[in-house]
Amino acid sequence: MAAKGFVEISVEGCKGCGLCVHYCPVKCLDLNMADTNSYGLHYAFLKEPDKCIGCANCGVICPDAAITVYRKKN
Amino acid sequence: MKEGYELIYQKPSTLLPRRMHYCPGCLHSTLHKLIMEVVEEMGIKEKTIGVSPVGCSVFAYDYMDVDMQQAAHGRAAALATAIKRMHPDKYVFSYQGDGDLAAIGTAETIHACNRGENFTFFFVNNGIYGMTGGQMAPTTLEGQKTSTSPYGRDPKKVGQPLKMAEMVSQLAGVAYSERLSLNTPGNVRKGKKAIRKAFEMQQQGLGTTFLEFASNCPSGWKCSPVESLGWIEKQMSPYFPLGVFKDVTTGVEKCSCADKQAK
Ligand SMILES: Cc1ncc(C[n+]2csc(CCOP(=O)(O)OP(=O)(O)O)c2C)c(N)n1
Ligand code: SF4
Ligand code: SF4
Numbered sequence: 001m002a003a004k005g006f007v008e009i010s011v012e013g014c015k016g017c018g019l020c021v022h023y024c025p026v027k028c029l030d031l032n033m034a035d036t037n038s039y040g041l042h043y044a045f046l047k048e049p050d051k052c053i054g055c056a057n058c059g060v061i062c063p064d065a066a067i068t069v070y071r072k073k074n
Numbered sequence: 075m076k077e078g079y080e081l082i083y084q085k086p087s088t089l090l091p092r093r094m095h096y097c098p099g100c101l102h103s104t105l106h107k108l109i110m111e112v113v114e115e116m117g118i119k120e121k122t123i124g125v126s127p128v129g130c131s132v133f134a135y136d137y138m139d140v141d142m143q144q145a146a147h148g149r150a151a152a153l154a155t156a157i158k159r160m161h162p163d164k165y166v167f168s169y170q171g172d173g174d175l176a177a178i179g180t181a182e183t184i185h186a187c188n189r190g191e192n193f194t195f196f197f198v199n200n201g202i203y204g205m206t207g208g209q210m211a212p213t214t215l216e217g218q219k220t221s222t223s224p225y226g227r228d229p230k231k232v233g234q235p236l237k238m239a240e241m242v243s244q245l246a247g248v249a250y251s252e253r254l255s256l257n258t259p260g261n262v263r264k265g266k267k268a269i270r271k272a273f274e275m276q277q278q279g280l281g282t283t284f285l286e287f288a289s290n291c292p293s294g295w296k297c298s299p300v301e302s303l304g305w306i307e308k309q310m311s312p313y314f315p316l317g318v319f320k321d322v323t324t325g326v327e328k329c330s331c332a333d334k335q336a337k
Contacts, residue, residue, distance in 0.1 A: 006076060017099030017292075017299040023259050041098070056083040057259040063103030064094060065085035073080050 005054015005071045007046055013066035014043035020058035020067060026051045029058060086114040088139045095133060099299020101289045102131050102198060104256045105265075109167070109196065110138055112269045122165040123157050125150045127179075129171035130204040130291075148179025151186035151195070158193045165273050166193035172213040173203040176236050180212075183242070190247025190281040194272040197238060199314065200289040208294030212236045215313060220294070235313060239286040240329045243319035249281035251319045255288040255311070257303040280322055288314050 007029075009020075014037065021029045021044060028051035031042045044066075046052065054071030088110040096103045113122050119140055126134035128147035135142035145153040150168035158166040168175075175183050175197050183195070202220055203209040209222040213235045217226040227235075243251040250272060254265045265287065272283035288310045290302035297305065318326050 002078070005082075006079060013093070015098035019099055019299055019303070022300045022303075054079075054082065059083035060259045060262045061104075063096070063099060063101060063107065065089060065103075065107045067083070068081065068085070069083035070076060070079035071082045073078055 002072065003050050003052045003054075005052040005056075005069060006049060007052060007058060007070070008068045009044050009046065010066040011037045011043045012039075013064055014041065015039075015064055015066075016041035016043055017063065018044070019061045019063065020044050023057045023061045025055060025057060026053055028052045086111045088114045088119055090137055090139050092137060094137050096130065097291075097293045099290070099292050099302065100130070100204075101200075101256045101287065104262060105169075105196060105198060105287060105289075106131075106134060106137050108256070108262065108266050109169075109269055110140075111266060112273060113138075113140060113165075116270065116273060118165050118273070121163070122167070123161065124166075125154045125157065125168040127168070127170040127174040128205075129174045131169055131171060131198065132205070134169050148174050148177070149182055150174065151179065151182040151191070154193045155186050155189070155191045158191060162192070162279075165276055167196055168193065169196045170198065171204065172197070172199045172201065172211045172238075173206075173209075176212045176238050183238070184245070187242040187248050187282045187284065188245045190249070192276055192279055192281060194269075194276055194283040195285065196269075197284065197286040198289045199238070199286055200291040200294070201235070201310065202291050202294040204291045204294050208291070208296075213238075213314075215309060218309075237314065239284060239314075239319050242282070242284050243327070243329055245282075247282050248320055249283055249322045250275055251284040251286075252321070253286040253288060253314060253316050253319070255306050255316055257288070257290070257306045261316075275323065286314075288316065 030047040059067040122140040154168040
């Protein structure tokens with residue numbers, strides 16, 4: 001079954017603060033510790049896309065508006 | 075965009091496509107975003123004028139796609155007063171930190187509120203002077219260590235932290251005073267509703283609208299962004315309770331200054 005939601009996170013727009021990771025209720029986000037953006041910051045990414053429920057908590061909490069959230073149409 | 079999915083959240087078009095200079099996890103960014111979301115939703119971009127302060131948010135005008143002026147330190151309320159009186163049909167706001175609004179600008183703040191100037195204050199209370207390197211502010215908590223209170227704030231020497239939202243709620247000119255925080259997704263959603271309400275009250279000409287945000291400064295507090303949000307909840311909220319202190323549209327009028335101080 002396709003995930004209920006999915007998110008796009010801007011690699012360059014992300015500052016790696018980790019707030020989205022912290023507030024994701026299903027823990028599908030993480031910081032990419034293996035890579036950095038051009039500012040040298042570990043950026044957030046959708047690590048487990050199947051889990052995303054499209055709640056938009058990550059988008060709402062992201063200070064830098066780096067996250068776009070989509071939800072599956074009914 | 076993936077097929078079968080609909081867009082439910084994105085950066086507002088009113089926030090310019092620039093990287094904000096704030097530290098990672100700083101709630102100044104969140105508040106900028108939120109004000110601009112409301113401006114976008116109300117369709118008032120051409121009718122909104124903001125005033126940025128001196129402090130970390132001095133460059134707010136570089137990010138918000140509305141007309142803005144930048145005030146001398148502490149004088150944002152005086153400038154906003156002038157702008158609103160010249161343009162009563164516009165939505166006017168001042169955006170200020172605690173060093174700006176509650177230290178050097180206390181007089182401007184109190185008197186604008188007392189006169190009932192019909193604009194909205196966005197007051198970012200992060201308990202510290204962020205921009206200049208984490209000095210003690212009027213809002214620094216008792217015992218809190220800063221670069222100018224290395225042993226913790228001592229109220230015997232410098233008094234208790236100022237509760238601005240409660241204080242201004244006692245002035246007749248104030249129509250709406252609330253303390254919010256943007257420290258959880260739920261609280262961010264509440265914050266947005268309050269911003270919209272303040273703008274709508276401004277449109278009705280009800281008087282001064284004052285929104286204080288219990289905010290963070292991960293760099294000045296020397297902690298991670300996630301820790302800083304927990305700190306707001308555990309350390310700040312007991313002294314700076316969230317809630318409405320005055321709202322003339324619902325008749326709410328309460329103030330917790332006295333009971334806290336009396337203990
Ligand atoms: C007249 C004047 N006095 C002092 C300063 C130095 N100064 C710059 S920002 C600031 C305080 C900023 O703190 P706050 O308003 O809490 O904003 P924050 O940076 O924490 O967002 C001070 C004292 C100044 N720029 N101008
Ligand atoms: S909340 Fe935003 S800036 Fe912070 S890690 Fe997530 S995407 Fe990056
Ligand atoms: S110094 Fe503090 S208030 Fe200033 S941008 Fe950094 S975290 Fe925000």
